[in-house]
Amino acid sequence: MPGLDPYQNIRAGERGAWASIAAYLLLSGIKLAAGYVLSSSALTADGYNNLSDIAASAAVLIGLRISRKPPDKDHPYGHFRAETIAALIASFIMAMVGLQVLIDAGRSITAGDRAAPDPASAWIALGAALVMLGVYAYNRRLAARIRSQALMAAAKDNLSDALVSVGAAAGIFGSQFGMPWLDPVAAVAVGLLILKTAWGIFYSSTHTLTDGFDEKELETLRGTIERTKGVRRIKDIKARIHGSNVLIDVIIQVDPELSLIESHQISDEIERRMERRHNIANVHVHVEPYEEPSASRTEGT
The missing domain is CATH 1.20.1510.10 (Cation efflux protein transmembrane domain)
Incomplete structure (x- = not known):
């Protein structure tokens, strides 16, 4: 519940x-x-x-x-x-x-x-x-x-x-x-x-x-976070089971022009969505600025 x-x-x-x-x-x-x-x-x-x-x-x-x-x-x-x-x-x-x-x-x-x-x-x-x-x-x-x-x-x-x-x-x-x-x-x-x-x-x-976690369930959790307004990309996500609790560590990338307060609000929204939709209250969100892939990175030197 x-x-x-x-x-x-x-x-x-x-x-x-x-x-x-x-x-x-x-x-x-x-x-x-x-x-x-x-x-x-x-x-x-x-x-x-x-x-x-x-x-x-x-x-x-x-x-x-x-x-x-x-x-x-x-x-x-x-x-x-x-x-x-x-x-x-x-x-x-x-x-x-x-x-x-x-x-x-x-x-x-x-x-x-x-x-x-x-x-x-x-x-x-x-x-x-x-x-x-x-x-x-x-x-x-x-x-x-x-x-x-x-x-x-x-x-x-x-x-x-x-x-x-x-x-x-x-x-x-x-x-x-x-x-x-x-x-x-x-x-x-x-x-x-x-x-x-x-x-x-x-x-x-x-x-x-041994910290194993079901891959399909992890993809479901990833989808919920990706659909959160303000999240541009998920850089990494991990989950493990601790007794009857699920612990999630996720690194998200957001618009670099956002303020610290706005970025924090996105983190709060992720936590609310995970608890409301998946009954998971233990979510650690790390926020990084999103960078568009540049042409120089995709082309050979």
Whole structure:
């Protein structure tokens, strides 16, 4: 929301992290107990997946809490990147659990004959999928509103968990038709999907921490600045993500006949347009005089 205090954004993001933790605590307990009682490898794997998500969501919550700390002598830009680091830690936790799920599923496949799981476990998995879809919708809307990378990563994890539960249910239902091996195979799919989600979060986090920025979005920001009245040319523009904030450094060229006050007014207008259109309040504008290319520069000597 334009003009919203970034620290209020972070506090709002914490509600999403708590919603995920509460859902995962409930569902992991139900799935692990039901998976053991009903002899379902897929449901048990899904339960372990939710256990990893508790740790991942807790890491996001801790990161959000740290990022609320105000700027200090060692962190003049604040602690906003703590939530990105938390998302990176969460990706490691998810990857380790994904590998463990694959190992356990592989052992189950090679163990030989096994009874088909109770079909009730499939209905439990489908119910869990509906719960996680609701949590995903809530966190996705909240993350988009407050521009939180960490919470958006958590929302993607919520969606993958819903899909994992659907896949587990499909494997369990399939095992009822004389193919009990479908249940552990579904557990393998669960493990692979956990690893895929972990890789996506890892890539996004490291891209942000190394000051990577989407080229298409940068061109959109450039277009907004170029269309600002008084800007003759953009000499250079850079952008980076700092937690849930975008920081922009831009060098513009203006009519050299303009006064200092007029040049400053152009800078102010750029800042207003960036906040109003893109919800970006952190814009550093450097102004230089514009020089027309001379013929002597374009012709050879």
